[in-house]
Amino acid sequence: MAGAENGRGGAALAELLVAREVERFLIREVGLLDDRRFEDWIELFTEDGTYWAPARVDQDDPWEHVSLFFDDRELMTTRLARLRHPRVYAQIPHSRTSHTIGNVTVDPPDPDADAYEVGARFVMLDYRSGHGQRSFGGRYDYRLVREGDSFRIASKKATLLNCDAVHEAISIPF
């Protein structure tokens, strides 16, 4: 009886640990964007990984409908290399961002799984000197794959609450 309780407790603890591990990974991931470590951010994606910000809240396909972002590694590299260019006028002065992540869910909770479907909510503040501060927020959906003692991102989808609004220029990924 006591053993069974320990088993349940052990499983709960393992779930908690994997949830915490995922959360720490995500905090680090969005932190790289805030720290403008774009090259390191790209490295978190698998070779065929994608970053997607749909233009509709109910959009289930990035190929049949336009998106705010739909980048494979190659496009991410082109985009973020541009941000390093000395004359990227849309980013002079460049954005300061702050990404906050929360309400993280991990599926499956099994600590030994190879891949996880992760859900989260986010808020990103974007401030360009002289342009005021904007706030973006919504839902993240990730597919993370285990790699050693960490993860890599097979896909990241950022669905903005107002993804279909008429936006001013956006430069930094959500």
Add this chain to the structure above:
Amino acid sequence: MLANGDLSRLVTDTRIHRDLFQDRAIFDLEMERIFARSWVYVGHDSQVPEPGDFLCTRIGAQPVVMVRHTDGKVHVLYNRCGHRGVKVVAEEEGNAKRFMCMYHGWTYDTNGDLDFVTQPEGYPEGRHPDKVRDGMGRIARVDDLCGFVFANQSEEGPGLRDWLGANAVCLEDLADSAPDGEVEIRGGVHRYMYRGNWKFQIDNLSDMYHPAYSHESSSRPTGQQFARRKGDKGGIEFRGKRGRVKSMDPLGVSALPNGHSWQGGLPQIENTSELHREYVRRLEARHGPERTKEVLTKTRHNVIFYPNMAMQELNPHIRVIRPVAADLTEIFVYPIRLKGAPEQMFREQIRILNGTHSASSMVQTDDVEAFARAQEGLSTTGNEWILLARAGEEKVDPATGRVSSIGTSEVAMRNHYATWLSLMSRA
């Protein structure tokens, strides 16, 4: 009210006054004299394929509904109730048998006629609302070319084809670039805005002088931009040997009557992908090899349909310019699907359009930055003028009135403001 004499002082042969961008009274007058009296692009009939299908948009600053009536005809209606003026249709798009006003429950047919007035006994003899006069109101003239629907709020002036002139061919060529001979708008819309005047976008679309400078950050150290089409071996070359900026003069620019214009086509880039070859095969099946070759040789890049639409054939899309205020403009960009082309081609089109024309694109973001900085720069009073003096040799085609010149000539912008002044000067 501005007097016409005041307006003519604002546009000279080579300069335009900053008031054209800063003055709210001028903006209001533009809505009245340009947007309410010209053929303004509204939408494509593929966006309302079935009776009852509707799409809400704007003509100038006015909300309108483009809708297909039960008889198949496309109407453009003012989006207001005939009773107290409440905006009737709130959804962006959809299908309706009738439109009902939320305020007192009046209903309208999909041609805008008044259908039913609630509690009709409250209107005594002789006071009952009239089917047409108290309807939503139809825009005076609606016409289309290759499915592109334009509306004109004025009964006067030329018909659509005359208004478009040589630009009409551009829409026909676009249709010919579809193996089924038809295009449709599909795949949603990119929307973005900038804190600047709508005319900056018009001028920019005929500006082949700016890319190597404004968009330098989108090019590789070799001076070449990313490819604009799947399978293309590279993209636009901003710089040539030793890093010198490559002039776009050889591409040419054309100015047409009624403010329209186009940029010459970008240099052909080789595409040997299987996808492209399949597309060519399908085109040849329709047109034969000769016409196919013509269709594939893009002789125009951005084509401006004054005052509010531009089309690009290379990665087919249209751009709709929506003025909001003197210093605020929205841009809507719609992908165009070439019917009968390989489905994968459209998917790649969508993917590339995300990179070039979304709110987070690698190209438009530089342009809108320039527009906002122009709006701010023009608030200075030390120099009241914008200079549009670049010119090269000009050739006139007497049949169409088309003036062509070197790529970086500002002739299309001068033409734009000549039309602007002529439209604005009509009381």
